[in-house]
Amino acid sequence: MLHSDTTIRVLLVDDDPMVVSGLRSILGNAEDIEVVGTASSGDEALDQVALHFPDLVLMDIQMPGIGGIEATRRLVNSARPPQVVALTSFDTDDHLIQALDAGAAGYLLKDIAPVDLSEALRKVMAGDPFLSPQSLRRLITQSRDNDARRAQQDAAGLMSTLTAKEREVAVLVTRGLLNREVAESLFLSEATVKTHLNRVMVKLDASSRVGVAVIVERSQLAR
Known part of the structure; x- marks a missing residue:
């Protein structure tokens, strides 16, 4: 794919080769998205970002090494930070809050539909944080509960x-x-x-x- 100013350059980070292969295939069908590299750990993700300078990192949360949460925190606080979107199979409050606290601009589940995945990345690059519908509903409920508790x-x-x-x-x-x-x-x-x-x-x-x-x-x- 020829790179242009409108192309979203993405780094895929996941320790499961099958997941990486599936993501590469899905994103390869999007004309405005280019996969520039892959990594299988949080440590490798840092190295690959320094090498490729992607616009966006699709980051698995649970991986060997420093893990996706810490890698996210380091990336968003780097000199040339990419957008980071957390990708996980585990839709839990702990993972959601940790990812957002680390600076992730999105939180997606691995069962997301292919067309929704590409659109989610576009929204993040447009400056709109994106959460999976399930996570968003739970976050809203939690916020309401917190408001009620404060009241x-x-x-x-x-x-x-x-x-x-x-x-x-x-x-x-x-x-x-x-x-x-x-x-x-x-x-x-x-x-x-x-x-x-x-x-x-x-x-x-x-x-x-x-x-x-x-x-x-x-x-x-x-x-």
Whole structure:
């Protein structure tokens, strides 16, 4: 293939010769992609990059030597860094996070369809990080879980500013009780409940009973 300014020069890195052969065959059908070399370990990948200066390295994660994660980290921090796309058979959170932390611009599974592989490399070279659909869904779910965990911790922090009696009032309000019912439940006067509730709203920065309920629910105190 004749090299042009629009050709994506790719280095394949995998310790399985069958995988390398399959990848070379797939990418060989793409007019705008040229495989300039191969490597079977992380150490060899560094040498081959210094020799060929590829635009993109398709990097297996688990290999002999320093391995794909460390090789990725070294490449993206080199003087002339290529884009690195992690390629793996193991779709796990640990591998995904480690690859992204190391600087990989993409994360693909080895069962990816040939047409999708070429398109993924094009997107990475265009500046669009690319994850396999399965990995992307899991990352989004994990992000949502982390957001929910942070919200719970923030709400719990606000709830910790309340006195024991104020917490009791807040929980009962969250359960839908009126001030009169809260007063009866806690053997307090309704005026005292109103005072406690006002203090609760100030401490939780809540403008209504609904706002109080939201924070109590997020803190999981009512459960």
